[in-house]
Amino acid sequence: RGGQVARLPTIYATLQLKIMPKKTVLITGCSSGIGLALAVKMAKDEQKRFKVYATMRNLTRKDKLEEAAGRTLGKTLEIKQLDVCSEESIKTCVSSIPDRKIDILVSNAGMGLIGPIECQTIEEMRTVMDTNFFGLVRLLKEILPDMKKRKSGHIVIISSVMGIQGILFNDVYAASKFAVEGFCESLAIQALKFKLQLSLIEPGPVITEFETKVFEDGMKMDLSAADEETADMFTNIYLKNYKQIFQSLGQSAEEIHTVKIILAENPPFRHQTNTLYTPMTTLKYADPNGDLPIDTFYKMVFQHDKIFSASLNFIKLLSHLTCWPTVFTSI
Template sequence: MDQKTVLITGCSSGIGLSLAVHIANDEKKRFMVYATMRNLSKGEALVEAAGRTLGKTLEIKQMDVCDENSIKACVDSIPERRIDILISNAGVGLIGPIECQSIEEMKAVMDTNFFGMVRLLKEILPDMKKRKSGHIVVISSVMGIQGILFNDIYAASKFAVEGFCESLAVQALRFNLNITLIEPGPVVTEFERKVFEEGLKTDLSKADKVTADMFTNIYLKNYKQIFDTFGQTAEDIAEHTFKIITVESPPFRHQTNSLYTPMTTLKYADPNGDLPIDIFYKMVFEHDKVFNASLNFLKLLRWRSRKSFTLDKPKA
């Protein structure tokens, strides 16, 4: 069986690093992984984690998804420019009141999370169409389905990703291509730690007192507990993604966290969209004790989310 070429972005740490190592360690050696990152000087962790796979089933390459020339140079360096599986993972985060964020900061999030993916596809999709084979996997988020308090811009970038891919998926079928959106909930990584630390430094002077209080004493205060309750590891996401790329008929969407799924399901329960907003509002502002008790209860059930999952479609 010929090896499939896998190109992954954002591999210096977190989900990208785990994805690269997990796929490169496939016992059947079905994949040749090209793990990319913007700054190669930050590749030490990946080199160490790659171990014996480095130079065999894993190679590290430079790529900046915000630079079309960098993307082209990387793709051109791959034998025959053949990429069988593209995993678009590179991303940045931003939390806080929008009054306290600059338009430039917002543009940077969109440029990496959304336009970074678009640049990749502009370079890689035409070759996949010619071959009429390929799998595009995008690491999205449950926040591409449902917005979360003080994640306005990050959620907007993931909503854009989801809308783009949902539109493209119809065209992709014509060329025998698969598109899959991987939708994690909270994931405990260096990425999330940095986002939280930057959130702590937010200058709230431009926000009104109520908003500043909401961000500091509700959002940031509950941040750690939510991650302790719902948080998965980068390796969890890598395991889910590996199963997605090895099944015969991969799904268009796959949520990795069964504990979080009931919260995203609320969006589809009410066509008006009022239900999830009303429930989240009441949980945060009117029933905060119940909310905290629920988090503690769910923490006891975390073992359920670690059970092996199935890709079977739900019964009607």
């Protein structure tokens, strides 16, 4: 009898898992990077709390996701086509989900663009805004009304620290993320009225195929439309330091702990994933005039480039020490 009593908590927990319905999760941009890592992690959840619909624009790129999903494929994870730039594609995907019930939406699909604006076409800029900003808007126009009716749902947006602080030669990308942040700040007030949760995940540099492609596109950019000084600045300052910044400050897609935010009882509205990057974004709030971060970044890039380079190497070293979080918080 004592053994039976001892087993009761385990039996109760098992029954709870069977009774509790899985939360339906829709994630965009799952062919690689953060989206793929998150979809697989949630599908492989030991407590089987999630049914994941991992979506991507082009299904010919699903091989990596299928391989990473393993036995979860067709069980706790299904792959669907969804293009955030197409209202019809979004509607078709959402309507294919039982009762159109989405408990958690993770808006992750996005694209990058770097370089002097003189060398970028308006069409390229529109495509970035259409994907990064209007892609989110299209998703919410389709999914938000159902969440409001149920008075239940969590909207998770993969934003960026560049939605808070602009960075050299990331003008258009930063603009798209600033738009996302402003849109969500406004929407969050309304969401509270309907008991909905809204969270912005703000990574710094993340080492993924996304970033590799952005860098490669930057390397191939035709700089003939830019003046000599700007072209030299982009090539010999920005691109030259690009890889070093990612090696020093970059996180892997698996380190963007979005699941913790999703499972939090009271998830934060904003969550920066990389504490190494926090001092840079904090500068913005330290000076109401806005001059401090711009002046600081200017000096780091143009006046103290050797110190900046040395600092990155120092950060890289410290980030590998187990005591780094303690060291950082005491500074």
